[in-house]
Amino acid sequence: xxxxxxxxxxxxxxxxxxxxxxxxxxxxxxxxxxxxxxxxxxxxxxxxxxxxxxxxxxxxxxxxxxxxxxxxxxxxxxxxxxxxxxxxxxxxxxxxxxxxxxxxxxxxxxxxxxxxxxxxxxxxxxxxxxxxxxxxxxxxxxxxxxxxxxxxxxxxxxxxxxxxxxxxxxxxxxxxxxxxxxxxxxxxxxxxxxxxxxxxxxxxxxxxxxxxxxxxxxxxxxxxxxxxxxxxxxxxxxxxxxxxxxxxxxxxxxxxxxxxxxxxxxxxxxxxxxxxxxxxxxxxxxxxxxxxxxxxxxxxxxxxxxxxxxxxxxxxxxxxxxxxxxxxxxxxxxxxxxxxxxxxxxxxxxxxxxxxxxxxxxxxxxxxxxxxxxxxxxxxxxxxxxxxxxxxxxxxxxxxxxxxxxxxxxxxxxxxxxxxxxxxxxxxxxxxxxxxxxxxxxxxxxxxxxxxxxxxxxxxxxxxxxxxxxxxxxxxxxxxxxxxxxxxxxxxxxxxxxxxxxxxxxxxxxxxxxxxxxxxxxxxxxxxxxxxxxxxxxxxxxxxxxxxxxxxxxxxxxxxxxxxxxxxxxxxxxxxxxxxxxxxxxxxxxxxxxxxxxxxxxxxxxxxxxxxxxxxxxxxxxxxxxxxxxxxxxxxxxxxxxxxxxxxxxxxxxxxxxxxxxxxxxxxxxxxxxxxxxxxxxxxxxxxxxxxxxxxxxxxxxxxxxxxxxxxxxxxxxxxxxxxxxxxxxxxxxxxxxxxxxxxxxxxxxxxxxxxxxxxxxxxxxxxxxxxxxxxxxxxxxxxxxxxxxxxxxxxxxxxxxxxxxxxxxxxxxxxxxxxxxxxx
Numbered sequence: 001x002x003x004x005x006x007x008x009x010x011x012x013x014x015x016x017x018x019x020x021x022x023x024x025x026x027x028x029x030x031x032x033x034x035x036x037x038x039x040x041x042x043x044x045x046x047x048x049x050x051x052x053x054x055x056x057x058x059x060x061x062x063x064x065x066x067x068x069x070x071x072x073x074x075x076x077x078x079x080x081x082x083x084x085x086x087x088x089x090x091x092x093x094x095x096x097x098x099x100x101x102x103x104x105x106x107x108x109x110x111x112x113x114x115x116x117x118x119x120x121x122x123x124x125x126x127x128x129x130x131x132x133x134x135x136x137x138x139x140x141x142x143x144x145x146x147x148x149x150x151x152x153x154x155x156x157x158x159x160x161x162x163x164x165x166x167x168x169x170x171x172x173x174x175x176x177x178x179x180x181x182x183x184x185x186x187x188x189x190x191x192x193x194x195x196x197x198x199x200x201x202x203x204x205x206x207x208x209x210x211x212x213x214x215x216x217x218x219x220x221x222x223x224x225x226x227x228x229x230x231x232x233x234x235x236x237x238x239x240x241x242x243x244x245x246x247x248x249x250x251x252x253x254x255x256x257x258x259x260x261x262x263x264x265x266x267x268x269x270x271x272x273x274x275x276x277x278x279x280x281x282x283x284x285x286x287x288x289x290x291x292x293x294x295x296x297x298x299x300x301x302x303x304x305x306x307x308x309x310x311x312x313x314x315x316x317x318x319x320x321x322x323x324x325x326x327x328x329x330x331x332x333x334x335x336x337x338x339x340x341x342x343x344x345x346x347x348x349x350x351x352x353x354x355x356x357x358x359x360x361x362x363x364x365x366x367x368x369x370x371x372x373x374x375x376x377x378x379x380x381x382x383x384x385x386x387x388x389x390x391x392x393x394x395x396x397x398x399x400x401x402x403x404x405x406x407x408x409x410x411x412x413x414x415x416x417x418x419x420x421x422x423x424x425x426x427x428x429x430x431x432x433x434x435x436x437x438x439x440x441x442x443x444x445x446x447x448x449x450x451x452x453x454x455x456x457x458x459x460x461x462x463x464x465x466x467x468x469x470x471x472x473x474x475x476x477x478x479x480x481x482x483x484x485x486x487x488x489x490x491x492x493x494x495x496x497x498x499x500x501x502x503x504x505x506x507x508x509x510x511x512x513x514x515x516x517x518x519x520x521x522x523x524x525x526x527x528x529x530x531x532x533x534x535x536x537x538x539x540x541x542x543x544x545x546x547x548x549x550x551x552x553x554x555x556x557x558x559x560x561x562x563x564x565x566x567x568x569x570x571x572x573x574x575x576x577x578x579x580x581x582x583x584x585x586x587x588x589x590x591x592x593x594x595x596x597x598x599x600x601x602x603x604x605x606x607x608x609x610x611x612x613x614x615x616x617x618x619x620x621x622x623x624x625x626x627x628x629x630x631x632x633x634x635x636x637x638x639x640x641x642x643x644x645x646x647x648x649x650x651x652x653x654x655x656x657x658x659x660x661x662x663x664x665x666x667x668x669x670x671x672x673x674x675x676x677x678x679x680x681x682x683x684x685x686x687x688x689x690x691x692x693x694x695x696x697x698x699x700x701x702x703x704x705x706x707x708x709x710x711x712x713x714x715x716x717x718x719x720x721x722x723x724x725x726x727x728x729x730x731x732x733x734x735x736x737x738x739x740x741x742x743x744x745x746x747x748x749x750x751x752x753x754x755x756x757x758x759x760x761x762x763x764x765x766x767x768x769x770x771x772x773x774x775x776x777x778x779x780x781x782x783x784x785x786x787x788x789x790x791x792x793x794x795x796x797x798x799x800x801x802x803x804x805x806x807x808x809x810x811x812x813x814x815x816x817x818x819x820x821x822x823x824x825x
Contacts, residue, residue: 009062012070013037015055016091017047018107018115020100020423024058026065028072037073040081040088042114044074054115056106058088082114082384084400086438093434099732099797099820100423108424109398111376121155122172122181124148137180140171145180197244198272199232199258202265215266225261227251232267241272290327291473294320297466298327304464305442310433312412312458313446315468316707317678318475318642321446322352324468325408326359328444329389333363337405339389342432344414344639346393351620351642352410353391360389367392367399394419394428397435404439407432411639412445412454413671418825425821429454448678448709449671452664452720455713456727478649478680478687480705486694496592497584497652502690503596505648509688510600510629514647518589518632519676521657523606524548525588526581529556531571533578538565544773550608551587561775589652590632597630605633638675647687649680654693654701661770663725664825666700670712673704724785726823730793732784732800735769735819737777747807747816748780754803755782759796762786777817797822 011029027045029037037043042054054077064070091105107115124145137145140163147154147162154162163171175181205211212233219225231251235242247253261267290298297313301324304311315321325341332339343352346368356364365379365387383390383399390396394417409417409429417428429445436443445454445463458465471477483501488494495503509516526549530537538547540558547556547565556565570577584592590604603619610616616636622628624643631637657669673691681687693701703712721728736751738744748766755763765782772779784800786793804818 014059017055019103028070036076040083042077098424104423123153202268228253300466308464310443311464317448318471319468320472333388339406341391341408344416364389367396407436413451453727476686480689483692509647516648518650520652522585524585525551528582533576534574536573600629602630603628649689651691730786733821733824734782736780737817741778751807758799
């Protein structure tokens, strides 16, 4: 690969366009841009008839394409590369492994403001420069024409702001029809550095402090100007640069004072680029002394790293794994290397973030979905410049590391590491391992409940294995009891959805001044709204699912597409008025718990209550500072929380966790119950866990009671072997989608026939999935179950892509979408 062009020959670049196109494209480099082109910079290219994109240069070479005449690149956007060759290797691997395009991998990797695309710009037609007022325009059209007469060109975003409405296409279409405006394509760089107005001394005062007396003499009669200069001197001693606003605040001055001093040649006002990322302003602390178990684990990890690239740290909840991570991070920083610390959902782990920041301060950067686009670009550039530690969700894998030596994947079992839509449908844990391989780095997988595949790899010596079986500080594991909801229902003891065992434990905990957490993996008030007379139930108009009643909004909602509907007063099918709610979610638990425990302060943590940027942190803070007694929540309450005063944890519907048509249902149930159980009794005393179930004979419940992961693993492994599921096989799931059921059925039939000719009995299906329609699209599933053989897996992937292409070539089937999910999780 040539990094820089060679003078005197025709030079071309191969570029990656952020689109789902199956290959890369070659463009000609004009002579005037030769000195600016290099691998990793973005260039402006024309793609199609009138669209422009910012493409990333993957190769500079002298080989013209055979099949087409290359277009010239239009501009070089960056002075320095914004991506690294290693990143582009990762994109290509993901495209090959997950059966997508490298453009889709690039689209997932780059922050939105580095992905430039054509933005529609409108301009006033020259025929209407002076007399558009007589063109018969309505009020909105006149507003846009008036704005264009002043600004010449505006974007559709500007139009939305002017009209204060989201949909502006009808207005634009009318203006086009009346020939008042015309469109043009203009590539815009969306990222603009954040700047603040700052003040500095003009020459000669900036270089010779002894001349400052002359400056004071010059303004001796102006008291407010003297105070402003004194404020500047005071601030300049403490800060690397002085903000204009800081002088305003300290000297009680205003802009007229500063402007007068600029006129007298004392001050100069300038804009300085600053970071949007909030700095850590507290003093950093020492991490603390390692306990014996932590020291032993650290030693074993380092020993394994001498021979193994990947190590699994299997430690029970509360064993102190995070402290071990800190020691490894500190060692990497001391060597001048970079560390990537992955968490499944960064927004749900405020406590871990706070703990790490107290130790590492500004050496740690945080990257997640709730950063705005400008903040993402800044952290991207900081990582490129060598930011020592990055804490992030799966998207942090795409940052431009240059000296990566360690990747920590905390809670490696968590399904949140899997990207389901859109492409690439990758697993963050698996991509982390490949990324580390590219950098020659080590990977530490940490969890109390490993995925079956990961634990299998560790037991097969593919990964190193380090165990931490005891809680930190000698704290006992919680006592787990099973409450038989079926028996209490027969005895008429069940109070709404609560067993007497659970209610008694909650009352006892509140009497002792302790707190409690209740877990129900379903949000909303009730999942079913049905007619008692005829059996009708409220369903989504776009999806084949029941609508969930949300009491807070007094409406029915679809959790798949967001459709909302008011509650009908009578049954639409039979006209009857006997309508009832069935089932229960977190909202109903919160509501009814207040009846049985009227003095308890109850909070709820689910997707409905943590939508805003700081809502989750506020809930945690309220619970931590004992402003809440009971926290009711979905699986959010199972992740990374450590409350010293939690005495009781309740799991309200354990059976429901296993009632899914998925071979991983038992594994997921065990992981959730063990994780939420770990929230009880974390600091000073043994906690108690109450698991409500209608079927108390389920084997997984006994394994949770005894906290015996190994027993579960051995039983589960036998079942997986008998039915040939991972880790003994590899899976590819295909989902075909179309708005017409007959079309998707035909597409599935054609594609399955092609695949079965090539792959035979490896192909299972086609079949209608559990939810057969989502967002107006009818779905058909196929599963390909493959032996663990690289050549056969690659052959199967190629066969899938070719079968998809052949199916879509057939008449009437070009609109059938195919989602390819390699290693569904």
